[in-house]
Amino acid sequence: MYVHALKIYFIFAKYIYNTLFVMKKVSIKDVAKRAGVSIGTVDRVIHNRGRVSEDTQKKVLKICREMDYQPNVLAQRLASDKTFVFATFTPKPKRDNSYWQTPLNGILKAADELSGYGVRVENYFFDQDDEESFRQESLNILLNKPDGVLMAPLFHREAGDLAKKLDANHIPYVFIDSIVEGTNYLSYFGQDSFRSGYLAGRLIWFHLKKKSEVIIINFTSDLENHLHLKNREKGMQQFLEDHHFRGKIVNLNIGPREELLLTHTLYERLHHKTLGLFVTSSAHKVARSLQKIGKDQLMFIGYDLTPDNVGYLNKGIIDVLLCQKPMAQGYDGILALFNYLVRKREIEKDHSMPIEIVVRENFQDYSDL
Amino acid sequence: MYVHALKIYFIFAKYIYNTLFVMKKVSIKDVAKRAGVSIGTVDRVIHNRGRVSEDTQKKVLKICREMDYQPNVLAQRLASDKTFVFATFTPKPKRDNSYWQTPLNGILKAADELSGYGVRVENYFFDQDDEESFRQESLNILLNKPDGVLMAPLFHREAGDLAKKLDANHIPYVFIDSIVEGTNYLSYFGQDSFRSGYLAGRLIWFHLKKKSEVIIINFTSDLENHLHLKNREKGMQQFLEDHHFRGKIVNLNIGPREELLLTHTLYERLHHKTLGLFVTSSAHKVARSLQKIGKDQLMFIGYDLTPDNVGYLNKGIIDVLLCQKPMAQGYDGILALFNYLVRKREIEKDHSMPIEIVVRENFQDYSDL
DNA sequence: TTTAAGGGCGTGTACGTACACGCAGAATTT
DNA sequence: AAATTCTGCGTGTACGTACACGCCCTTAAA
Numbered sequence: 001m002y003v004h005a006l007k008i009y010f011i012f013a014k015y016i017y018n019t020l021f022v023m024k025k026v027s028i029k030d031v032a033k034r035a036g037v038s039i040g041t042v043d044r045v046i047h048n049r050g051r052v053s054e055d056t057q058k059k060v061l062k063i064c065r066e067m068d069y070q071p072n073v074l075a076q077r078l079a080s081d082k083t084f085v086f087a088t089f090t091p092k093p094k095r096d097n098s099y100w101q102t103p104l105n106g107i108l109k110a111a112d113e114l115s116g117y118g119v120r121v122e123n124y125f126f127d128q129d130d131e132e133s134f135r136q137e138s139l140n141i142l143l144n145k146p147d148g149v150l151m152a153p154l155f156h157r158e159a160g161d162l163a164k165k166l167d168a169n170h171i172p173y174v175f176i177d178s179i180v181e182g183t184n185y186l187s188y189f190g191q192d193s194f195r196s197g198y199l200a201g202r203l204i205w206f207h208l209k210k211k212s213e214v215i216i217i218n219f220t221s222d223l224e225n226h227l228h229l230k231n232r233e234k235g236m237q238q239f240l241e242d243h244h245f246r247g248k249i250v251n252l253n254i255g256p257r258e259e260l261l262l263t264h265t266l267y268e269r270l271h272h273k274t275l276g277l278f279v280t281s282s283a284h285k286v287a288r289s290l291q292k293i294g295k296d297q298l299m300f301i302g303y304d305l306t307p308d309n310v311g312y313l314n315k316g317i318i319d320v321l322l323c324q325k326p327m328a329q330g331y332d333g334i335l336a337l338f339n340y341l342v343r344k345r346e347i348e349k350d351h352s353m354p355i356e357i358v359v360r361e362n363f364q365d366y367s368d369l
Numbered sequence: 370m371y372v373h374a375l376k377i378y379f380i381f382a383k384y385i386y387n388t389l390f391v392m393k394k395v396s397i398k399d400v401a402k403r404a405g406v407s408i409g410t411v412d413r414v415i416h417n418r419g420r421v422s423e424d425t426q427k428k429v430l431k432i433c434r435e436m437d438y439q440p441n442v443l444a445q446r447l448a449s450d451k452t453f454v455f456a457t458f459t460p461k462p463k464r465d466n467s468y469w470q471t472p473l474n475g476i477l478k479a480a481d482e483l484s485g486y487g488v489r490v491e492n493y494f495f496d497q498d499d500e501e502s503f504r505q506e507s508l509n510i511l512l513n514k515p516d517g518v519l520m521a522p523l524f525h526r527e528a529g530d531l532a533k534k535l536d537a538n539h540i541p542y543v544f545i546d547s548i549v550e551g552t553n554y555l556s557y558f559g560q561d562s563f564r565s566g567y568l569a570g571r572l573i574w575f576h577l578k579k580k581s582e583v584i585i586i587n588f589t590s591d592l593e594n595h596l597h598l599k600n601r602e603k604g605m606q607q608f609l610e611d612h613h614f615r616g617k618i619v620n621l622n623i624g625p626r627e628e629l630l631l632t633h634t635l636y637e638r639l640h641h642k643t644l645g646l647f648v649t650s651s652a653h654k655v656a657r658s659l660q661k662i663g664k665d666q667l668m669f670i671g672y673d674l675t676p677d678n679v680g681y682l683n684k685g686i687i688d689v690l691l692c693q694k695p696m697a698q699g700y701d702g703i704l705a706l707f708n709y710l711v712r713k714r715e716i717e718k719d720h721s722m723p724i725e726i727v728v729r730e731n732f733q734d735y736s737d738l
Numbered sequence: 739t740t741t742a743a744g745g746g747c748g749t750g751t752a753c754g755t756a757c758a759c760g761c762a763g764a765a766t767t768t
Numbered sequence: 769a770a771a772t773t774c775t776g777c778g779t780g781t782a783c784g785t786a787c788a789c790g791c792c793c794t795t796a797a798a
Contacts, residue, residue, distance in 0.1 A: 361724075744794085744796090
C-alpha cells in the first residue's frame with residue numbers, strides 16, 4: 001500500500017513540476033536506517049553472504065522492495081576492485097577476407113567505451129581454416145578464466161565443446177554470427193540467413209519480368225559458412241515460389257576447381273533474358289568476371305560490405321549488398337555481457353540483426369558498420 | 370621518453386601475456402605522489418580552480434600527460450552530488466501523426482540508461498502547428514537552466530532565438546531532424562533529405578523502363594517539413610537526370626483542398642506507363658486512395674515507418690519506405706550530451722543518419738527504431 | 739610593529755558500495 | 769565449568785574524486 005501511494009505521489013509530483021522534481025535515490029544506508037540495522041547487514045542480505053538471521057533478512061528484503069532500492073552501479077564498480085574480464089573468440093581477420101575485421105572493430109569500440117567501468121576485453125583468435133587452432137585457443141581462454149565470453153562458433157562441434165566447459169565453470173557466453181544448437185548461451189547476435197535471402201527475392205522482384213531468368217551462385221568451398229549460404233539460397237527460392245515466378249532459376253555451385261573458369265561459365269550462361277543474379281558469398285569474385293563480360297540489364301545482389309564488394313558497388317557492377325551489421329554484432333555482444341554481468345540486467349536471448357539493404361547511394365552510411 | 374618507453378613496455382607485456390597483463394589505472398593520487406604535491410593540488414590544477422602557483426601547475430599538468438592520467442568517471446559522478454539535467458524539446462506526438470513518438474522513445478531509452486549515472490532528462494514539448502507554444506516552452510526551458518538541450522528546431526526562427534539565448538548561458542545544444550544554420554550547435558543528428566531522394570531514385574530505377582512515367586507527390590500543407598520535402602523531390606529528380614531517364618516526370622503538389630480529391634486525381638493520372646510513385650510525406654494518404662483504385666505495375670516509395678505506412682507496406686500497396694532512424698536520433702542525441710558534458714569527450718558535429726531502406730521483408734527489424 | 743588580505747597548499751569528509759575484521763552472546767564441545 | 773566454535777551483527781577502511789576548510793607564509797596596508 002505504502003509503496004504504491006508513494007510511487008503515485010512521485011509520479012504526480014513529477015507531473016506537476018514537469019519532471020523537475022528530484023527523486024533522491026535510496027541508498028543502502030537509507031534501507032539500513034529504516035530497517036534498524038547496519039549497512040553491513042543490508043549488504044550481506046543483498047549479496048546473500050549469510051550470517052544474517054532469517055527474520056532480519058526478510059525484513060531487509062521487504063524494505064528494499066518497498067523503497068525500490070536500486071544499487072548504484074558507479075559505487076559498486078568503484079568499491080569492488082574486481083575488474084571484469086571478457087574474452088572474445090573470433091576468426092583472425094585475413095587480408096584477403098577482412099570480413100572478420102568488422103565485428104572485431106565493434107568489439108574494440110565497446111572495449112574502449114567500457115574501459116572506464118572496470119571492464120577489460122581480451123581478444124583471442126583462431127584460424128578459420130584450422131579447427132585445431134580453435135581447440136588450442138579454447139584451452140587458453142579457459143585457463144585465463146574470464147567472466148564472460150563472446151564467440152563466433154564457426155566450428156560447431158568444437159564450439160559446442162567449449163560451451164560445455166564454460167557452462168561447467170559458470171561462465172556465460174554470447175554467440176555472434178551463428179548459434180550452436182543445444183547450448184546454454186546467454187544471448188545471440190547474428191544473421192537470419194533465410195530471411196535475408198527472402199528479402200533479396202523481394203528486391204530482385206522489382207526488376208524481374210514474367211519470363212526472365214535468375215542465376216543463383218553458391219561458392220561451395222566456403223565451408224564454414226555453408227549453412228548460412230544454403231539458407232540464403234533457400235530464402236530466395238522460397239520468395240520466387242511464393243510469388244509465382246514463372247521464369248527460370250539457374251543454380252550454379254562453384255567449387256574450388258570451377259572458380260578458375262568462372263568468367264567462362266558466366267559468359268556461357270548469361271543471355272538477354274537473365275535479369276537477376278544472386279551470389280550468396282564472395283560476390284567480388286563474380287563481379288570481377290562480370291566486369292570483363294559486361295553487364296547490361298542484370299540486377300546483381302550480393303552480401304557484405306567488404307572493401308572489394310564496395311568497390312564493385314561503386315562501379316555499378318554490383319547493385320545491392322545485404323548485410324547484417326557485423327560491427328554491431330561485436331559491439332552489442334560485448335554490451336550484453338556488460339549489462340548482464342556488471343549491471344545485472346536481464347538480457348534478451350535472440351537478436352537477429354536488422355538486414356541492411358545497401359546500394360551505391362547509401363553505402364557510406366555503413367562503411368564503419 | 371619515459372612515457373614512451375612505458376607505453377611500449379605495456380604493449381609488449383600485453384602482447385606476451387595475450388592482453389592478460391593488467392594495466393592499473395593511474396589515479397589522481399599517483400599523479401600527486403609523483404609530483405610531490407597533495408591530492409587537493411592536483412585536483413585544483415585539473416579543474417582550473419586557481420590557488421596554485423604557476424610552476425606547480427605546469428609540473429602537475431606535465432605529469433598528468435606523462436602518466437596518461439584519465440579521470441575515473443565513476444568516481445567523478447559519485448563524488449560530485451551534481452545531477453546533470455538535459456532538456457529535450459520536440460513536437461508533442463499526435464495520434465494521427467505519431468512520427469514524433471519515435472525520437473521521443475529513443476530519448477526515453479537513453480534517459481533510462483543514464484539514470485544510474487546521475488543524469489536526469491526533462492521533456493518539453495511544443496505544438497507543431499503553433500509557433501507561440503514553441504516560444505512559451507523555450508522560456509520554461511531557460512528558466513530551469515538545464516546543463517544541455519536537445520531540440521528539433523522545426524520553427525527555424527524561434528529555434529534560432531532559443532539557440533542564441535542558450536549560447537549566452539553557455540548551455541550546449543544538440544539538434545535533431547534539421548539544423549538551424551548560423552547557430553553554434555554542439556552536434557546534429559538527422560536526415561539528409563536530398564540524398565534520400567537521390568537514393569529513392571536508385572530504387573525506382575530498378576523498376577523503370579525507358580519510356581515509363583514517374584509521379585512525384587508533395588503535400589504542400591506539410592509546412593514545417595517543407596524544406597525536407599522539397600529536397601527529397603530534388604534528390605529524386607537529380608538521380609533521374611543523372612541517369613538520363615527519358616520518360617515522363619509528373620509533379621503533383623497537393624494542397625489542403627486538393628487532398629479531398631486525391632483519389633480522383635490519382636485515378637485520372639495513373640495509366641499503364643506509370644511505373645513509379647514517389648511520395649515525399651504522408652504516404653499513407655496516397656496509399657489509402659491507391660487501395661481503392663488498385664495498383665498493378667506501380668512501384669511506390671514513401672517515407673517513415675509510421676504505423677499507417679507500415680500497414681500499407683504489409684498489404685503490398687507501399688513497396689519501399691525510407692527512414693533515417695528517428696529513434697536513434699533521439700537516443701544518440703542524448704548520448705552526445707552525456708559524452709560531452711559528463712565524460713568530457715569530443716563530439717563529432719554532423720551526423721546524417723544512415724538512410725534505411727525498408728521493405729515488407731525487413732520492417733520488423735526497424736519497428737522499434 | 740601590528741593587522742589584514744591573500745596566495746599556495748594540505749587535510750578531511752563525503753559520495754555509495756564491498757568486504758575484512760572484530761565483538762558480543764549463544765551454542766557446542768572438552 | 770572452561771574452552772571452543774558459531775551466529776548475528778556493527779565498525780572501519782578502501783575505491784577515486786570533489787570540495788570545503790583551515791593553516792602557513794608572504795605581501796600589503798594601517
